[in-house]
Each structure stands twice: as C-alpha cells, then as structure tokens.
Amino acid sequence: MALRRLLPALRPYIPRFAPLSTAPAVREQPAAGPGALPGRGSAKAVRPPVPAVDFGNAQEAYRSRRTWELARSLLVLRLCAWPALLARHEQLLYVSRKLLGQRLFNKLMKMTFYGHFVAGEDQESIQPLLRHNRAFGVGAILDYGVEEDLSPEEAEHKEMESCTSAVERDGGGTNKRDKQYQAHRAFGDRRNGVISARTYFYANEAKCDSHMETFLRCIEASGRVSDDGFIAIKLTALGRPQFLLQFSEVLTKWRRFFHQMAAEQGQAGLAAMDTKLEVAALQESVAKMGIASRAEIEDWFTAETLGVSGTVDLLDWGSLIDSRTKLSKHLVVPNAQTGQLEPLLSRFTEEEELQMTRMLQRMDVLAKKAREVGVRLMVDAEQTYFQPAISRLTLEMQRKFNVEKPLIFNTYQCYLKDAYDNVTLGVELARRECWCFGAKLVRGAYLAQERARAAEIGYEDPINPTYEATNAMYHRMEELHLHPADHQVYFGQLLGMCDQISFPLGQAGYPVYKYVPYGPVMEVLPYLSRRALENSSLMKGARRERQLLWLELLRRLRTGNLFRRPA
Numbered sequence: 001m002a003l004r005r006l007l008p009a010l011r012p013y014i015p016r017f018a019p020l021s022t023a024p025a026v027r028e029q030p031a032a033g034p035g036a037l038p039g040r041g042s043a044k045a046v047r048p049p050v051p052a053v054d055f056g057n058a059q060e061a062y063r064s065r066r067t068w069e070l071a072r073s074l075l076v077l078r079l080c081a082w083p084a085l086l087a088r089h090e091q092l093l094y095v096s097r098k099l100l101g102q103r104l105f106n107k108l109m110k111m112t113f114y115g116h117f118v119a120g121e122d123q124e125s126i127q128p129l130l131r132h133n134r135a136f137g138v139g140a141i142l143d144y145g146v147e148e149d150l151s152p153e154e155a156e157h158k159e160m161e162s163c164t165s166a167v168e169r170d171g172g173g174t175n176k177r178d179k180q181y182q183a184h185r186a187f188g189d190r191r192n193g194v195i196s197a198r199t200y201f202y203a204n205e206a207k208c209d210s211h212m213e214t215f216l217r218c219i220e221a222s223g224r225v226s227d228d229g230f231i232a233i234k235l236t237a238l239g240r241p242q243f244l245l246q247f248s249e250v251l252t253k254w255r256r257f258f259h260q261m262a263a264e265q266g267q268a269g270l271a272a273m274d275t276k277l278e279v280a281a282l283q284e285s286v287a288k289m290g291i292a293s294r295a296e297i298e299d300w301f302t303a304e305t306l307g308v309s310g311t312v313d314l315l316d317w318g319s320l321i322d323s324r325t326k327l328s329k330h331l332v333v334p335n336a337q338t339g340q341l342e343p344l345l346s347r348f349t350e351e352e353e354l355q356m357t358r359m360l361q362r363m364d365v366l367a368k369k370a371r372e373v374g375v376r377l378m379v380d381a382e383q384t385y386f387q388p389a390i391s392r393l394t395l396e397m398q399r400k401f402n403v404e405k406p407l408i409f410n411t412y413q414c415y416l417k418d419a420y421d422n423v424t425l426g427v428e429l430a431r432r433e434c435w436c437f438g439a440k441l442v443r444g445a446y447l448a449q450e451r452a453r454a455a456e457i458g459y460e461d462p463i464n465p466t467y468e469a470t471n472a473m474y475h476r477m478e479e480l481h482l483h484p485a486d487h488q489v490y491f492g493q494l495l496g497m498c499d500q501i502s503f504p505l506g507q508a509g510y511p512v513y514k515y516v517p518y519g520p521v522m523e524v525l526p527y528l529s530r531r532a533l534e535n536s537s538l539m540k541g542a543r544r545e546r547q548l549l550w551l552e553l554l555r556r557l558r559t560g561n562l563f564r565r566p567a
C-alpha cells in the first residue's frame with residue numbers, strides 16, 4: 001500500500017484538467033464593497049484609483065462603536081499590557097470563578113475580555129454583531145473557538161502516535177523520512193511558541209467527524225448572515241496528521257529534484273516560474289541516474305502533459321505526480337546525502353489509506369455545504385511540515401469548486417522563504433486550468449516554533465531571516481497586480497484587535513473581514529488567554545490602538561456625543 005494510492009483516492013473529488021486556456025484566472029465576484037471590476041484577464045480595463053484610507057482617523061475607525069464599547073476596549077487592552085496580571089492570569093481566573101460563582105464569573109467575562117474578543121456563545125447569539133459589522137463594511141470569518149484543554153504530555157503523546165505510520169512503527173521508526181517530516185517529541189505539543197493559532201491534535205476518526213460537524217454548523221451560521229461570508233478551517237482538524245507529513249515530504253522531495261535538475265541546466269536560483277528545463281537534457285539526466293529507461297522517460301513528457309514548448313516548468317513537473325499521469329507509482333528520486341535512489345512514495349496500511357480518504361471526504365462535504373449556502377472556505381496555513389500537503393489538497397479543492405467564482409481560499413505565509421514562488425505557482429496554475437484563484441496572505445503564526453525546530457533538528461530554517469524580509473515578501477505580492485477592487489485579496493484582523501485598520505478599510509470599500517470566534521465562556525478561556533498574551537507581545541500595535549481609543553473618547557466627551565448611537 002502506498003501514498004500513491006492517495007492520488008487516485010482524490011479522483012472522485014477532483015475534475016480532470018480543464019483545457020489550457022488564456023481565460024482570466026480570476027473572474028468577477030459579487031462585490032463586498034464597491035462595484036467589482038474585471039479581473040486579471042481584463043487588466044487593461046480602466047480601474048478606479050485605489051481608495052485612500054486614513055488609519056489615523058479615530059472618529060472614522062470607531063464610528064461603529066458605542067462609547068461603552070470604547071471604554072471596555074481601553075480597559076481590556078490596558079489590562080493586557082500589565083505584565084504582572086498576565087503572568088498570573090490563569091490563577092486569577094480560577095480564583096475569581098471560585099469567589100464569584102459560575103454565573104457572576106460569566107457575567108464579568110462578558111463585560112470584559114470575552115465581550116471584547118468573542119462574539120457570543122452560539123450561532124444565534126452572534127448574529128446581531130455580525131449584522132452590525134456588516135453594515136459598516138466588515139464581514140466575518142467564523143471560527144468556533146472551543147478548545148480541548150490537553151496537558152503538554154497528552155498533546156505530545158497524541159502527536160507522536162498520530163504522526164507515525166504502522167509500517168514505520170513496526171519497521172524501526174520514521175528514520176527513512178527527512179528529519180523535517182518526522183514527528184519529534186520535543187516539538188510534539190504544537191501549541192508551544194504559537195500565540196494566535198488554534199491547534200488540533202488527532203484523537204480518532206470520530207473526533208474528526210465531530211470537527212467536521214462543527215465546521216458545518218459554522219458554515220450554516222455564516223450563510224444566515226450574508227451571502228459572501230467566510231469560515232476558517234484547519235486540515236489538521238479533519239484527519240490524521242501523519243498523512244499530511246508524508247505527503248508534504250513527497251511534494252518537497254519532488255520539487256527539490258526539479259531544482260536539482262535546474263541547477264544541472266545552469267538555472268540555479270531562478271524564480272520558480274522562470275525556471276524552464278529543456279526536455280531533451282532532462283531526459284538525458286534522468287536516464288543517466290537510472291531512474292527510468294529512456295523509453296519510459298519519453299512517455300513522461302508527452303505533448304499532453306507539456307504542450308509543445310519543449311521545456312518543463314515546475315507546474316508541468318508537479319503534474320507528473322498527479323493521479324492523472326499514472327506515473328507516480330514508478331517514481332524514485334535521488335537522495336542528495338546518500339546518492340541512492342529512493343522511492344518517492346511511502347507505504348500505508350489499508351486502515352491508514354481509509355483515514356486519508358476520509359479526510360478528503362470531509363473536505364469535500366464542507367466544500368459542498370459551503371457552495372450550497374454561499375459561504376467561502378479559508379483553509380488555514382499551518383506548520384511547514386504539514387503545509388505543502390495542506391496547500392496541495394486545497395488546490396485540488398479549488399480545481400473542483402472554484403470554477404465559477406473563488407469558493408476555496410488557500411493561505412500563503414509570507415514569512416516563508418518560498419512564499420512568492422508558491423503564490424505565483426498557484427496563480428499560474430489557476431490561469432492555465434481556468435479556475436479562480438483565491439488567496440489569504442498572512443505573515444505567518446509559527447515563527448518561534450519553526451525556527452526552534454529547524455535549529456534543534458538540523459534542517460534549513462524555512463523562515464525569512466528578518467522581519468523586514470518578511471515584509472518585503474508581503475509587499476512583493478503587489479507584483480501580481482492584485483487590485484483591491486478586484487476582490488481577489490481580502491483583509492482580515494481578529495475580532496477585538498486592530499479595529500482602527502478593519503473599519504477604515506471596510507468603510508473605504510475594501511473587502512475586509514474580522515476573524516470571529518464564538519463559543520461558551522468556559523470553553524473559549526484558552527483562546528482568551530492567548531489573546532491577552534498576544535496583545536502584551538504586540539505592545540506597540542496595542543499602544544497605538546489605545547491612543548486612538550482615547551482620542552475618540554475625548555472627542556465624544558468634548559462634542560457632547562457620548563451617548564450617540566452608531567449610524
């Protein structure tokens with residue numbers, strides 16, 4: 001049994017290649033703000049100027065907020081900046097609950113932290129807030145914030161169990177895999193060093209089904225509020241992570257092999273989309289390595305897979321390990337360290353293959369529901385040892401569901417050295433196959449953990465060397481000519497954070513969304529803890545936010561507008 005069977009397993013969920021076309025990669029979408037404009041394909045059409053946004057205008061930023069909400073924000077952000085309080089916040093929460101009793105404690109939380117960072121307890125109670133924000137141009141990305149309270153030991157145990165296959169357990173561990181794609185106990189608790197992201201640990205298939213049910217309820221709730229909402233999902237919630245690890249390794253090795261071949265052809269260091277291998281030279285090298293016979297190799301690069309260019313780029317190359325080519329099962333790649341040829345694809349037991357298939361089925365169920373109720377799915381980006389697989393599976397879903405408009409959104413982390421390559425490949429693939437590209441660009445949430453893991457285990461740090469380099473990567477995306485009014489890229493901030501960014505953007509007509517967590521008070525406490533910690537670590541941003549809040553409060557006081565209702 002092998003990972004190669006994953007790709008055929010995908011088959012029912014993915015359409016065949018659409019014919020190559022020069023049709024626009026991104027088509028028009030219903031406007032969330034100002035009128036939608038033609039996408040990339042009609043780049044020559046006249047676009048209105050990009051609307052100017054003033055992020056320093058406190059009155060505009062808080063136009064949607066009542067005065068008591070501003071006061072609450074100030075109080076909460078101020079408390080979050082108090083180190084002594086933060087250091088003991090867990091004990092304080094415990095003691096307050098004991099002293100006040102559950103009902104009063106819930107009330108206190110709702111008047112403060114919970115009320116500021118969380119939308120409500122369930123799908124029904126969050127609706128007024130969602131409608132209110134929508135009226136001010138800010139949409140919602142729903143996220144059911146309930147988290148399992150696992151101890152670090154439990155988390156490590158679950159991680160080690162769920163990231164190793166039966167074959168590996170029986171046959172002496174995971175040491176055949178690249179170090180980066182093995183589970184390591186010291187990094188088994190994936191919550192460490194991550195402030196914002198929610199972390200899922202695999203328990204069993206029933207638990208994954210229950211996560212899927214939760215996401216389905218989120219989709220329904222989002223569909224009830226608007227016809228252009230989003231919900232966020234994480235693939236680690238939907239299946240066994242071992243599959244993501246192994247598939248990521250396959251994709252990375254295959255890409256590395258391409259770059260090795262490119263270096264042989266004197267093209268080292270070129271951007272992914274500029275690297276084009278000469279087919280004849282490539283066939284020669286592959287035959288010399290003994291990877292396949294010359295006749296077999298000639299079959300790889302037929303006009304069907306390549307067109308008539310006589311060159312192979314990274315997208316052509318990637319398609320060779322698709323179910324469509326039937327080639328993947330024969331593939332071996334040279335190991336740069338040992339010089340040996342190794343099978344690209346790993347072995348899975350029947351049960352593990354079933355687990356993979358179920359993960360794909362769960363994604364498919366979610367995407368169908370999302371399409372039915374008009375909600376878009378954002379697939380979160382996670383750790384680099386899972387991310388190639390997450391991104392690839394998301395792309396398979398995009399092929400199937402982004403035919404008319406973008407329904408599934410992939411996430412690209414700009415702190416990764418290869419972020420620009422990944423985005424350009426996604427955009428180009430969408431253009432070639434004629435489906436709609438949908439992206440969420442973030443800087444990336446796992447910086448400390450990724451760095452520590454790479455240093456400790458001994459592989460290249462996947463993260464840009466500096467914050468400035470990450471910013472430069474972020475701004476490089478502008479080279480893709482994404483125009484705000486095209487509604488190809490959306491802005492997003494967390495509920496209770498950076499309102500001075502979200503609301504001016506929304507009011508200026510940009511598509512902007514708040515990440516909106518919801519859930520019962522006691523069950524979102526871990527989320528609230530992280531919010532408090534994040535605000536303390538992002539002191540500078542929070543300080544600016546507090547200054548603006550003060551300005552607006554004072555302005556309302558001066559002008560006698562303290563009790564004005566947002567309009």
Ligand SMILES: Cc1cc2nc3c(=O)[nH]c(=O)nc-3n(C[C@H](O)[C@H](O)[C@H](O)COP(=O)(O)OP(=O)(O)OC[C@H]3O[C@@H](n4cnc5c(N)ncnc54)[C@H](O)[C@@H]3O)c2cc1C
Binds near residue numbers: 381447
């Ligand atoms: C709506 C929403 C959705 C999100 N979804 C995801 C997701 O799917 N996946 C994900 O990983 N994150 C996600 N995030 C988190 C995001 O990646 C950032 O971590 C978070 O938003 C803080 O970044 P910033 O750009 O707002 O803040 P800033 O303070 O401007 O930037 C901080 C970020 O810069 C980068 N950085 C900081 N120092 C360095 C350094 N020395 N070298 C290189 N890079 C550095 C890191 O990415 C760090 O998180 C999401 C955030 C939001 C608001």
